[in-house]
Amino acid sequence: SQQGEEDPQALSIQEGENATMNCSYKTSINNLQWYRQNSGRGLVHLILIRSNEREKHSGRLRVTLDTSKKSSSLLITASRAADTASYFCATALYNQFYFGTGTSLTVIP
Amino acid sequence: DAGITQSPRHKVTETGTPVTLRCHQTENHRYMYWYRQDPGHGLRLIHYSYGVKDTDKGEVSDGYSVSRSKTEDFLLTLESATSSQTSVYFCAISGTMGGSTGELFFGEGSRLTVL
Structure with missing residues (x-):
């Protein structure tokens, strides 16, 4: 399988706290x-980081990438209650995309 | 929002019957994909297309076929549906970004139940 894995599978935090999710591929x-x-909805793109980048920011999002690992x-x-959702990482290579298994985030108001 | 429409959005069918799911885009993107989403498995690639009449298999293609006769339409066919094909199916499209792989835009999904 070319799927990646994410951890944790589920995460529950209080509003205002930070949430960190990890992806291995x-x-x-x-x-x-x-x-x-x-x-019940389709996936929505959040942020993209290129293979030659190590860190990227977009609003309240920060992504890091370690290609050696x-x-x-x-x-x-x-975090906000509206951030409650599932989050997936996806690797992209020559227009093929493979997804991780996802992290379910619950933000408690 | 990217113009992607999936139909039908919900379907219940019986084992052994053929099923076709349709994905229609208005973005003129070159690449189109079919994924299935199942609990514990995330999204798995079934088939993808890189142009009209150009398709290739993904990681879970057994039991599925696809066709793309026009840029805007990508059809997924289950020739003889089985209960293991009960799933939510997502279509996605992608252009390129400066010649490199861009982002995916997803449809709202088609929920298929095979009894």
Whole structure:
């Protein structure tokens, strides 16, 4: 399987706290992407980090990438109840995308 | 929002019947994908297309076929549905970003139940 793995599988935090999710993958990549999925909906792209980048920021999101360890992390700062969703990492190589198993985040108001 | 429409959104069928799911895009993107999503497995790639009449298998392609006769339409067919194909199916599209792999845009999903 070319799927990656994410941990933790589930995470529950209080509003205002930071949430960190980790992704490990197996293949070479052009870039790595993070997606969000609200219950019953399609996935929505959050952020993309290229293979030659180590860190990237977008609003309250911070992504890191370590290609030597084949791992990435997503940090959501100052979480809000509206951040409650599932989060997936996806590796991208030559227009093929493989997803991790996802982290279910619950932010408690 | 990217213009991606999946149909039908919900379908219940019986084992052994053929099923076709349709994905329609209005973005003129070159790449189109079919994924299935199951608890504990995340999203798994079934088939993808890199142009009209150009398709290739993903990691879980057994029991599925696809066709792309026009840029905007990508069809997923289950020739003889089985209960193991009960799942939520997502279509996604992608362009390129400066010549490199871009991001995916997803449809809202098609929930298929095979009895």
